[in-house]
Amino acid sequence: MRTLIVGGVAGGMSAATRLRRMDETAEIIVFERSGHVSFANCGLPYYVGGVITHREALLLETPESINTRFQADVRVNTEVTAIDRAAKTVSVRDLATGREYTESYDNLILAPGAAPFVPPIPGAERALTLRNVADTDAMAAKVDDVLAGSEKSAVIMGGGFIGLELAENFVERGLKVTVVELANQIMAPLDVEMAIRVQWELESRGVDVITGVSVTEIGEGTVTLSDGGTLPAGMVIAAIGVRPE
């Protein structure tokens, strides 16, 4: 039995390792578009903030370690571009070399996850998002750049878990942080009586929190808000949720 798995993070690697535990003979191939598998997503904001100091701490497994422990063929920088369900094959592109090939399967598991949503506003391409290790490296480098410049500030669109974790870590790095949240409270899963306490805690640490307002445009070093206001922004983060891939 040959099982192909698309996506090599939490869902895909859990499926691969569980399958190995259930079947010693299965052939397992995992395709992962990014350069890393099974990394510590939850730690990414804390690496940006310098709380996690060693990058290797984010990388729980490598393709080699998975292969050694679970005899799974893990192919990073490799994208599955199409599925032919009748023929039971997938089309694959090696992103490093551009080589395209097909692989056949008995079972196909899709674990492609979800990508950060960036609103279609002018200047949206200037917003950074955080999902994987490459994003983390880019964000950490941007924080260094911003701290070296004159506008040492960040605007974070979105007052959910990832937005607030980044706020905490940007403060740790010395940035002036504003969280802009479209809803009337941050932390949508909480009742407002609890969410306001989280907001007060953020404010006590110097974070500005603006609710009931959205970012309508991202300029060079500023953002425009739906109430007509503008904010200085050395960097801008979109942390307003994800969309299934």
Ligand SMILES: Cc1cc2nc3c(=O)[nH]c(=O)nc-3n(C[C@H](O)[C@H](O)[C@H](O)COP(=O)(O)OP(=O)(O)OC[C@H]3O[C@@H](n4cnc5c(N)ncnc54)[C@H](O)[C@@H]3O)c2cc1C
């Ligand atoms: C910054 C951050 C902090 C988080 N903190 C926490 C936390 O503290 N607690 C918690 O419980 N959860 C946390 N999460 C959420 C958790 O990381 C996700 O729920 C989890 O990663 C989802 O795993 P997944 O495998 O379904 O999808 P993903 O992690 O999205 O992985 C899917 C992978 O599939 C790959 N892929 C997609 N399409 C293809 C294709 N066609 N071919 C090949 N590969 C493809 C993608 O490149 C991606 O790497 C956090 C997430 C982030 C981003």
